[in-house]
Amino acid sequence: MTRSRLTLTIAAIGLASTVALTGTAQADYPEQDIRMVIPYGPGGATDIIFRLISKEAEKHLGESIVPVNMAGAGATLGSRNVKDADPDGYTLLGSHDTIALSKLAGTVDYSYDAFAPIALLTQTINIPTAHANHPVQSAEEIADYVSENPGEVRFSMIPSSTDHFFWVQFFDAAGIDMADVRLVGYPDTGEQVSALMAEEVDFAMFNLPSGGAYYEDGTFRPLAVAHPERLDSHPDVPTLRELGIEMDHSTSRGIFAPKGTPEEIQATIADAYGKALENEEISSRIENEFGSVVRFLAGDDYLEFLDENEAALTAAAENIDFQN
Missing domain, CATH: 3.40.190.10 (Periplasmic binding protein-like II)
Structure with a gap:
């Protein structure tokens, strides 16, 4: 065997091993606690709702989901922390429309597309x-x-x-x-x-x-x-x-992961949260205690929802002077 063929063979074996190991790691996900960053302080609606659903979702994942309150900078301290985290499925963001609002207000230079959107969970009626x-x-x-x-x-x-x-x-x-x-x-x-x-x-x-x-x-x-x-x-x-006022308005809460998180991991997380919302006690509390409705969307359906949501917010932003 020539040196060039030997080099190619070794490289191919190495690539195959890497793919196999990566596939195995994704198949075994999760293998440790998952950090759920909530970009607000404890006790508010966003904090309470994500804690409630995550506690049920972790039963389907087999590992703990640990809420981490990271308030500050208009909820962008937490979102930036997740945006810049490793895309391995062990850091998630529980947030809402504020991601797009911060971009429109000029607070940050990123919006929904800076993340891997996992799933819409609830909408709180205003x-x-x-x-x-x-x-x-x-x-x-x-x-x-x-x-x-x-x-x-x-x-x-x-x-x-x-x-x-x-x-x-x-x-x-x-x-x-x-x-x-x-x-x-x-x-x-x-x-x-x-x-x-x-x-x-x-x-x-x-x-x-x-x-x-x-x-x-x-x-x-x-x-x-x-x-x-x-x-x-x-x-x-x-x-x-x-x-006679033709308007609906809600706060839409969903889960996001760092961009580049493998699709298999995204699907695993979405599946766990979808199953959590099938629990009647959880859905009843969401509606009766928190004035919210369960609305589970994942994959392309969630991406379409976020596109429509950002378009509506962008239209409203035309009438807002963010300097005042």
Whole structure:
């Protein structure tokens, strides 16, 4: 055998061994704990929902899924950590629309396409809300109230976050001129709750995880639900569409992995989370405690969803001045 043929033969054997070892490693996945980065502090809706589902999903994976709260930089500290992690399936990101929102706001230079999207899990229905003493009783009355008090009506929001986009889309759907309203920025949901409770603002966008207890005790008034159907937990609260405001709005939570994560590993993770959501106790808690709906999408279906989601957010962003 010539030296060149010998070299090629050794190279071929080495390549075959590498492929075999890689295939075996993927077949045995997972072999250690998986880190789930949640780019928010503990106790919020995103943290609670991912912990709940992950605890069930790890039963199907055979290894623990360890939640790691990594708040900071508008949720981009955690997303960047996962984006730059090894694509081996042992670091995941549990996040939502904020990935695209941060790109649109100019906070980061990456969006969904910087990751390997694994699966959509839930959508949390958003709810325009007033304090209990406010004269507005329903979302359909907001436009008239703004018209009667131009420049004086205050809407709370976290700049460049989901509720910022919610109000921009709401104003458009309800025929409200943004020049006639005041958007008041807060750093987090907790401060928005305090501001509405103190009647420093007229309206805020909450959901059941953040506002449910206040709806129950009468501190806050839900004005509508931004969903095609009424919520079972609040059957007397109409949908925006019932009130003539053609708009749905939810916070869509899903799992992402570093770009380059093998498809076989992606499929294994998606399968485990899909099975977790088949647990009726889990799905019941998601709906009744967290005002969310289970919506499992994986593979091409999730990619299509993210494309449509980013297109809608991009359209809304045209009406937002992120410098203010």
